[in-house]
Amino acid sequence: MRERREAAEQIRARTARERTDYSSQLEAVQQQCRDNSAQLDEAHTTFVQIERELQAHQQRAAQAEEEYNSHRAELDQRQRGRMEHLRQGSEISRALERQQAERDALDERTVAMRGEEDTATTERDQALQAAGEAESALAETRQQLSTCQQQRATALAERDHTEKDLRDLSTQRDAAQRAAEANQARLQVLEKVRAGYQGYQSGVRTLMLESPHAALFRGVLGDLIEVETAYARAVEVALGEALQALIADSDSGLLKGIAHLRERSGRVGILSLEAPPRTLGPVLDPDPMPGLRGPLLDYVRPEASITPLIIGLLHNTFLVEDLQTALALTRRYPDAYVRCVTPDGDAVDLFGLASGGQSQAEDSGVLGRGREIRTLRSLVAHQKARYAAIGPRLAVLADQLGVLTQRLEDLATENETWRTKEREQIHQHQRACADAERLAARLAQLHGESTSLAKRCQALDQSIAEQAEHLRHNEAESTRLSEESSALEEDLKQSETRRRERREALGTLQVEHARTAEIVQGLERDATRLKNIDENLQNNIERLAAEGVEAERQQAECSARSTALAEELKGLHQGRETLAAEQDQRRQHWAAANTQNRELQENISHLQRQLNEQRERRTSLEVRISEMQLQTQHIRERVQEEYQCDVAAMGPLDEALDEETTQQRIDQLRQSLHRLGSVHLGVLEEHQEQKERYDFLRQQRDDLVIAAEDLKKTLSLIDRTARRMFLQSFEQIRETFKETFVRFFPGGEADLRLEENIDALEAQIDIIARPRGKRLQNIALLSGGERALT
Known part of the structure; x- marks a missing residue:
């Protein structure tokens, strides 16, 4: 509060100084406004006079400009006509040169095409002959391949039959061994039983x-x-x-x-x-x-x-x-x-x-x-x-299976050799046929070009004669236009001299007009600026007066509140210490209450069960007492009717009660009551609060479970989408890799494979490559150059 009071005094002093400065500045600004107004009136008079002279010179300059533009347009028209004729003459000359050069090139092309036709005819005949030879060799190779495949199929069927027999015999042998072992064990048990009587x-x-x-x-x-x-x-x-x-x-x-x-x-x-x-x-x-x-x-x-x-x-x-x-x-x-x-x-x-x-x-x-x-x-x-x-038979079948397996490997190698040879011969036949077709197409194309060249030569001869006639006519017209342009140039020079003189005079007036307009605009800007300064100074003076009043009011308030706040601060310090101690006590009480709450819940359940048992027992006792009272009353009435004897008048029985047993029973009941204790009425309210807290936490738990399920579903969807996109991309890359490998290694094979029995997103990718003439193998087994190209 003391700081606020000192700040208010500083604000009052600063406000007084600023009001004095702003008053001095306001007087100076008002004097500048009066001087600027006189200068602005004088500048407006000069600006109006210069503007009248400028309009007269602009009219004369416009007339000279119009005359100059007329002569200039006519001269430009003549010049454009002349240049058009010159351009046409140049184009006709270039066209004549191009056509003549084209005519010479066509003659050379005709001679070259005749030689190319002879060469293409010879190459086509050779390609047809090579295609026939390749087709014959291919038919022979396919016959050998078919024979090899039949032999392999026969050997494969024999091996499968032998493997089946081998499996059957192995199964029979294993079954016989298991049966013999089981029966032997049974026999041993029985003999042991008999030997032991x-x-x-x-x-x-x-x-x-x-x-x-x-x-x-x-x-x-x-x-x-x-x-x-x-x-x-x-x-x-x-x-x-x-x-x-x-x-x-x-x-x-x-x-x-x-x-x-x-x-x-x-x-x-x-x-x-x-x-x-x-x-x-x-x-x-x-x-x-x-x-x-x-x-x-x-x-x-x-x-x-x-x-x-x-x-x-x-x-x-x-x-x-x-x-x-x-x-x-x-x-x-x-x-x-x-x-x-x-x-x-x-x-x-x-x-x-x-x-x-x-x-x-x-x-x-x-x-x-x-x-x-x-x-x-x-x-x-x-x-x-x-x-x-069965043992010797299994050995014989195993030997037969080994022989057949070796035979199949030999046939597979031979089959692969014939397949490689077949692919090479197919490629040779395809290349020969393609070359023959290409050369036949090329011959047809050359024949068509020869016909086109003959027609083009005839058209060029006719066009060259026409272009020569056009060139002579264009040169005569260009000479006439050149003479007319010379006369128009003299008239244009005179018009240009008059236009230049009037433009110079107009330019002088425009400069003066612009200078005067700038002076006027500067004075207007100064007037506006001084007016704004005047308004700002007035506003600042009023603001400072209001700040001074507010500072005096705040100073008075601060003085009044300073004393009150000192007392209040002292009380707050004492209250803070009390609250801190109470907070610690509340925390301890809260921890003890939580522990006591759990114990109370268990005690409530136990007491509730005992209370229910005691209530049931009390009910049964009350019923039993009622029955005994009715029976007693009935007995008394019967005794009174049958024996005329009043049982109540006879007094109590002479037999004394067993005091020890009765006292033990009383002690047991007192201990039971002591164990039950007094009923805490606030337990139900605490139980309700804990139940509400439990319901809230359970709702939060259910929300978290639902969110977790949604997250699992989202992760599953992302996993399926990623796996699908990966497999699609993998198949595309796999096909592209196969095609590219065949272009680098004609006759070879390649493939990309994912690791089996493993998730596609975590499996390794194996690169399998087989250049022509080699077995299918992993990329790590290729040579350095083959591995680099792969």
């Missing part, structure tokens, strides 16, 4: 694998017999658990095995070879009947040592077609102990018990395992033999 009773594994008495046993009965696949199920049903019985060489072995199992745990059936065969009744020889195939023993092939044992086990056991036949057989011989089985495993035992149905483990029995092992051994041997037999 897996699937047998625990007693079998204990005796055969863990006991010192394994040598006393020959093995399991199921492993010592062979049965055809079709009857394996029938034998398994007939023998039953005996299939898993061990075969002991003697009774001592039997006893030792049982004793060992008694010590170790486990059970097993053991058959001793020393035991005499036992049978139930005599051997039955039934009469033939439909469905009876015969004794089951006929379909079993046991080892020689256990044959008596098998005979006893399968005593009077017959194989029949179906269960009906089995029942009929047992009914026919009711006194005999007969057992019948079907191939499917249905059976009627010695005591008439019939069994049948389908078992899910038919192929996993002892006989099935052995049968599968034998089958797999045979199959593996067959597959290995097949694999070994």
Whole structure:
């Protein structure tokens, strides 16, 4: 404020000084205006007098100018006529010279054309002869090329057939190898299972694998017999658990095995070879009947040592077609102990018990395992033999394929040689035909030119005679016009002298007139300038007076406000410090509020769930209390009606409440209430603010997602457009490169290729070139000169 007050005082002083200066300048300017007005009146009088004299001299000068122009126009007309005749004479002379020169050139051209016709006729005959020879050589080359292509096609078909056979055999060999390996693995697993006696009773594994008495046993009965696949199920049903019985060489072995199992745990059936065969009744020889195939023993092939044992086990056991036949057989011989089985495993035992149905483990029995092992051994041997037999055939086919491949390469080289020769001969034939056609056209052209030259010579002779007559007439007319021009030149000189004198006088007056006009204009400009200066000075004086008044007012205001501002400034300094402290406190409060807001949202959710649970519980309790009150009232009424007893008058029950349980319940409820705490009413408002903030941020996020999608679409469009434009330009450059390469290397080939399986915008460009007589190869393999031209 002090600075503004000092500035107002400076403005007042400056305004007073400038008003004094502007007043002095205003008086001087007004005196100059009066002097300039007197000079301007005098200059106007002189200017009017000079302007009258100038108009009189201009009229006389115009008359002299008109006379001079008339003589000049007539002389110019004569001169133009004379010059026109001279020009025409010159043109006629030049035309005569050109026509004469052209006539001489036509004679020379006629002689030269006759010699050129003879030369062209000779060259045409030679070109026709060369074209015929090239055509004959081309036909022979094409015949050789066709033969080579047929041989190549035959060799290619043989190679394709051999490759197909080779692939088929390779596939068969691989399939045989895979099948043999799979079957071998299966066989090894089965043999391991059998060697480990897996699937047998625990007693079998204990005796055969863990006991010192394994040598006393020959093995399991199921492993010592062979049965055809079709009857394996029938034998398994007939023998039953005996299939898993061990075969002991003697009774001592039997006893030792049982004793060992008694010590170790486990059970097993053991058959001793020393035991005499036992049978139930005599051997039955039934009469033939439909469905009876015969004794089951006929379909079993046991080892020689256990044959008596098998005979006893399968005593009077017959194989029949179906269960009906089995029942009929047992009914026919009711006194005999007969057992019948079907191939499917249905059976009627010695005591008439019939069994049948389908078992899910038919192929996993002892006989099935052995049968599968034998089958797999045979199959593996067959597959290995097949694999070994395919190897030599593959070697033979590979040798044949190598021979055919070499043959194809030789034929390809030969085919390329014949193609190159064919292209060269085609070019030779085309060049010869083109030369013959060109020479024939040239002969026709020369003949036409000769005829034209003869007609032109005749026309030139006639034109030369006419031009000579025109030249003589033009020279006579030019002489007449020259004489008339001399007389007109004398008259023109006199007119020009008069015009020059009047122009000089007019020029003197014009100079004086211009000088006077300049003086007048200068005085008018000075008057205008002085007037503007006067107005500016008046305006400046008025402006300075207003500035002085405004400066005095501002000085008074500044003095009044200076004191008030000092007090206000002091208060503002104190308020700024308070606001700064409050701002820091608000920031800390805002950070804590954000953290508390997140915690409150989680607490609100938790409390809301608990509140809902408590409300549901309270509702259920209120309903229950109402029901209990109704029941109590109903009971009281019934007691009153039936027993005339007032329950309320009897007082409370004598039984005391369980105070410990009740107190625990009260403590639990108090803890629950304490955990719930008081409900913060401002949470909902804070939640609403946070929700609005969240909705705003989500809207911004959605806008950004949409913008990102639009940007992706734009980038995709730019990428597709760039790729399309690049491919179009690449194809155009590729075709141009091919054409240009052929012009530099006749008979050669070239190409531009993009790197495969890579985006077109990022792929490398390979330059492939093949000059005539070379194979198609990369540009890096060419010589330095070829690479530079490419």
